[in-house]
Amino acid sequence: MLFLLFQEQYFANYGMNIIECLACLLFLIFFVKLASKPLIEEKDEIRSRKISLCMLLGVSISFGISLSSMFIIAFIGWYSEFFRIINNIYFSFALMTTLSFPFYNIMLKKFSKSEVLLHPPEKVRSFQKRFWFIMIVSWIVVALFLSIDLLNIPIGDLIPKDPISPNFDVFLLGFEWAFIAVLLYTLFIKLVLFFLPMDKRPPKEVADNSLLVGALVSYGIWSIQLIIVELFLSRFFGIHLYDQDIRMLAVIVAIAYVSSFLVSLKFKFLPESIEADRQLIKKKMLNLPESTSQDMEDEVILNVENLITYFYTEEGIVHAVEGISFQIFQGEVLGLVGETGCGKSVTALSILQLIQNPGKILGGKVVFEGEDLLKKTKSEILNYRGHKITMIFQDPLNSLNPVFTVGKQISEVYLLHKKKDLLLEASRLRDRSIFGVARMWSEKLLKDLNIPSPENVINRYPHELSGGMRQRIQIAMALAGNPKLLIADEPTTALDVTVQNQILKLMKNLKKKYNTSILFITHDLGIISKMCNRVAVMYGGSIVEYGKINRLFETPYHPYTRGLLSAVPIEGKENEDLAIIPGMVPNLIYPPSGCRFHPRCIDRFEPCDSISPKKIEVEKDYFVNCHLYDPEYNHIKEVKK
Numbered sequence: 001m002l003f004l005l006f007q008e009q010y011f012a013n014y015g016m017n018i019i020e021c022l023a024c025l026l027f028l029i030f031f032v033k034l035a036s037k038p039l040i041e042e043k044d045e046i047r048s049r050k051i052s053l054c055m056l057l058g059v060s061i062s063f064g065i066s067l068s069s070m071f072i073i074a075f076i077g078w079y080s081e082f083f084r085i086i087n088n089i090y091f092s093f094a095l096m097t098t099l100s101f102p103f104y105n106i107m108l109k110k111f112s113k114s115e116v117l118l119h120p121p122e123k124v125r126s127f128q129k130r131f132w133f134i135m136i137v138s139w140i141v142v143a144l145f146l147s148i149d150l151l152n153i154p155i156g157d158l159i160p161k162d163p164i165s166p167n168f169d170v171f172l173l174g175f176e177w178a179f180i181a182v183l184l185y186t187l188f189i190k191l192v193l194f195f196l197p198m199d200k201r202p203p204k205e206v207a208d209n210s211l212l213v214g215a216l217v218s219y220g221i222w223s224i225q226l227i228i229v230e231l232f233l234s235r236f237f238g239i240h241l242y243d244q245d246i247r248m249l250a251v252i253v254a255i256a257y258v259s260s261f262l263v264s265l266k267f268k269f270l271p272e273s274i275e276a277d278r279q280l281i282k283k284k285m286l287n288l289p290e291s292t293s294q295d296m297e298d299e300v301i302l303n304v305e306n307l308i309t310y311f312y313t314e315e316g317i318v319h320a321v322e323g324i325s326f327q328i329f330q331g332e333v334l335g336l337v338g339e340t341g342c343g344k345s346v347t348a349l350s351i352l353q354l355i356q357n358p359g360k361i362l363g364g365k366v367v368f369e370g371e372d373l374l375k376k377t378k379s380e381i382l383n384y385r386g387h388k389i390t391m392i393f394q395d396p397l398n399s400l401n402p403v404f405t406v407g408k409q410i411s412e413v414y415l416l417h418k419k420k421d422l423l424l425e426a427s428r429l430r431d432r433s434i435f436g437v438a439r440m441w442s443e444k445l446l447k448d449l450n451i452p453s454p455e456n457v458i459n460r461y462p463h464e465l466s467g468g469m470r471q472r473i474q475i476a477m478a479l480a481g482n483p484k485l486l487i488a489d490e491p492t493t494a495l496d497v498t499v500q501n502q503i504l505k506l507m508k509n510l511k512k513k514y515n516t517s518i519l520f521i522t523h524d525l526g527i528i529s530k531m532c533n534r535v536a537v538m539y540g541g542s543i544v545e546y547g548k549i550n551r552l553f554e555t556p557y558h559p560y561t562r563g564l565l566s567a568v569p570i571e572g573k574e575n576e577d578l579a580i581i582p583g584m585v586p587n588l589i590y591p592p593s594g595c596r597f598h599p600r601c602i603d604r605f606e607p608c609d610s611i612s613p614k615k616i617e618v619e620k621d622y623f624v625n626c627h628l629y630d631p632e633y634n635h636i637k638e639v640k641k
């Protein structure tokens with residue numbers, strides 16, 4: 001016994017069993033995941049994770065048992081010819097598949113707390129049918145290959161016996177040819193579907209399912225005829241029907257692939273998708289929200305509290321945003337103004353969790369419609385981006401995708417966030433698919449944005465448009481999802497004055513039409529005066545003054561705000577020198593202690609260089625972060641206005 005255990009051939013079989021079982025494990029995970037698709041509800045990530053965990057546990061247990069069983073079979077194979085025959089990858093896969101089914105069900109019931117029983121009966125039946133199909137097919141394959149060995153049908157070796165004249169076996173090589181052909185046909189059909197117009201292209205999930213059916217059916221048909229004709233008829237019975245060559249393979253696999261793809265697409269998956277869409281439409285129509293006339297003007301739509309964002313660089317920690325707080329009400333425009341580098345854009349990116357490494361949001365709250373966005377996961381925040389909250393970036397050329405037409409990019413917003421509305425509209429317009437409706441809505445939106453010939457512009461690429469036109473496209477993409485909050489990060493940068501006025505007028509009209517709240521970021525106080533209801537002035541990563549726009553321009557309180565306003569040129573005073581703010585913008589790696597503006601402030605006094613100022617309400621709903629207005633220091637310095 002010990003002699004057999006330590007023989008080289010035994011260890012070779014032992015290692016081959018491990019390799020074969022690992023290969024079977026990978027295939028089994030794929031097939032089990034495919035069978036489990038009916039159990040995973042749309043956009044239910046929690047259930048999806050639970051089912052994936054149960055799947056991995058069940059498959060892992062079956063893998064361990066199968067591997068142990070194959071070791072035992074390999075050992076017994078030294079004494080029995082039959083066990084030597086069944087010691088192959090096909091038997092290992094069939095055994096592992098059979099064992100995984102009961103263990104998978106046990107894990108589902110145990111870890112999901114019988115949640116599997118809450119699935120609709122048709123989904124459970126679909127899951128069971130898929131699993132039984134995989135098991136039956138695997139055992140049929142085992143039976144075929146066992147019959148080859150039991151009948152002693154000769155099969156050659158893929159390794160060439162003579163390097164000068166290789167002797168590849170046609171039977172084994174035929175499986176590889178078929179696999180390569182299936183891959184090529186899959187890529188070709190995917191390429192054809194990609195270049196189809198969006199209104200004629202089947203949904204991605206439908207196309208993928210049909211491609212999978214086409215691949216499996218075509219490969220299965222070729223494999224079955226190869227086994228029957230090449231092995232049983234030709235080699236076992238001596239009946240020669242035709243030669244197995246690559247030309248016949250290309251024709252048979254192509255016909256089988258295209259036929260099964262089209263049949264499954266037209267008669268199976270497309271009707272199921274249409275029926276599912278109809279059910280969604282019914283559900284949508286039964287659950288339409290009731291309209292309300294309640295005045296929502298005073299509703300706080302966004303509440304940012306003590307937001308802190310740092311960047312960890314090689315030179316040091318950049319204190320980009322240091323504890324800022326502000327609110328945006330329903331239907332209002334809040335301006336965020338300040339010098340370049342004061343943290344305006346970082347604030348906007350922090351709201352949507354778009355801060356990239358080495359940046360990190362360290363604290364605070366961003367409460368939108370009662371939900372703290374900073375507590376959302378990466379997948380959960382996607383439901384807000386581009387839908388409830390959208391952002392217009394500074395550079396439209398770099399923000400738009402250069403390889404897609406602007407029409408496709410606008411339509412994608414509808415397809416991602418307005419699918420149910422598209423289904424409702426498509427059900428009323430019998431001659432249009434959801435893609436056609438998305439294109440129609442995109443053209444209408446461009447028309448609303450005063451873009452001439454939208455039917456032509458929609459087919460152009462971003463580089464074919466002017467700067468102002470690209471900015472309008474960005475605004476169109478932002479408004480396509482009917483957002484409740486629009487973040488405009490210096491949308492008029494690098495545009496000439498005429499185009500700037502057009503963009504601002506456009507945003508005003510759209511605000512009135514859609515009642516969208518806007519966070520308008522700029523360094524231009526002139527634009528702030530035209531656009532905003534309230535304003536927050538930023539300096540060095542902090543908000544220094546915050547309140548209604550008319551109060552800021554009539555009576556600015558903070559020395560920095562007064563400095564900004566005095567630096568604005570006034571018509572009719574060409575010969576007067578503009579006032580300047582002395583000093584330089586602080587390095588936020590080494591920010592000044594106390595008030596960050598104190599090195600440049602002409603009104604600074606004792607506490608400014610050591611104590612950070614508190615938020616002081618100098619008037620109703622008007623706040624200033626400055627020691628000049630803190631009653632605690634009245635005995636040191638009189639308030640200057």
